[in-house]
Amino acid sequence: MTDTPRSAGSVLSAVSWGYGGAAVSVVLQLGYTAWTARVxxxxxxxxxAIALSVTQVPGLIATAGLTTCVLRAEQLSRSLFRAALRLSLLTGVCCWAVVEVAAPWCAALWEMPELTLFLRLLSCQYLVAPTGCVLLAALRRIGLPGYATVAELTGQVAGCVVAAVVLAHTGSPAALALALPVAAFATFGLSAGASVAKLVLARDSGTPPGSLLGLSGFLTGFALLRTLGASAPLWMAGRLLGPSAAGLWSRAQLLSDVPVNVLIKGLNQAAVPLLANRRNQGLPLTRPAQHLLYAASAGFVVFGALAGAGPAVLALLLGPGWEGAVALVPAFAVGAALQVVYAAGCALDLARGTHRDLILTQLVLLAVTGVGLVGAVGSREPLPFIAAGAAGLAVGHAVQLVRWRRTDTLDAGAVVRAHLTHLAAGVCLAAAGSWGDSALGGLSGATLAMSPVLLSCWLLRGRLPAYRAAAGIGLLGRPGRRAKKPVTVPVSRP
Structure with missing residues (x-):
């Protein structure tokens, strides 16, 4: 079998729109964060932060894994699309009602009275957000990522603007919780309009509701386990250390959450449909799976740079009074790099249909995280709680690698070597940036100290597995040249 220029071009289009939109989103979020931190x-x-993490749980039930169902569909038919829309509307309204009722109980549990209003405002997004996610996924599935990206970005801009205006005029911190609901309604309106104009779906005899419910139910359950593992450290730290410590946690984590969400979202939107198509066509997954893990492994380089320059960036963004958050940035950068490779492994297992392995790996992650959190009880600092979450991710990914090696899914040894190569580059960037921040002073010093390492990475880019993988599938070439001289790469069957 071969990978054609057309398939590479479609991946390039999806990646370009995904990362292009994400870049604009990053600038928007950082600017919004800098302003709100001073107000x-x-x-x-x-x-x-506690309210956001709590609402993620019903949010997963609201979307019910339907976005992934649409992206992985062998054929996006009318019956499948309508079933997903109806289910998303039903689950969204139910989750909104549950959060509205449970908000006071959550406020009592964390001993934060203001949590009630935050939760009730944030829950309003579920009236339309699940349906909007289905619409965006449908646009991406039929090859229109541009419309989906524009709708998402416009919604984010609307949400940030409305929240900022209300916060400036009222001074109420509750305005922070307006950004997501406003963004959800704006995105829903735009995606609905684009879907009506652009979606042309094939008729069929009807999608069995049981199959859609079964897959979405599994995805929801797995996502709940993922959220539990990711949120448990913050929940425990917020309960034991108080809202001020949780506030420092949230601002420090935001700096790593922005790139980690960009990387995971971009990888999923580009890789999941490609892997699903190859599996449906009976094509081997070995080569694209290897490339997916190489791309995720590059996160060690990205977050190494964040660990080096991130403290200076966060100090500049937030201003004085946030020194406690600045000190946590390197720890969150480590966890973010592990989160990217673990999430890529989950996407691969999901595309392969190995549901049992997904659940078992996540249970191992939860067990390791839980042991770490028990050990952190009594600490008056957030760092041990952050370390517990990172340890769970590291062990979880190690379990994935061992299983892939045993099943010949991919060359696990090559993936480990890629991790070590990218990790070495990331450690060098982190060390140089940290030294430059302290010895030369601030962001300019960190950037200057990191420059020789970045230059070395560029000169030696041919030795970086992620770069070689991107070049191998034609993502670094010019579309015109690929069309004239298509390169066919043999793919070995697993």
Missing amino acids: APHSAFGAY
């Missing part, structure tokens, strides 16, 4: 108190960010 709202630390404790408000702590309650807001």
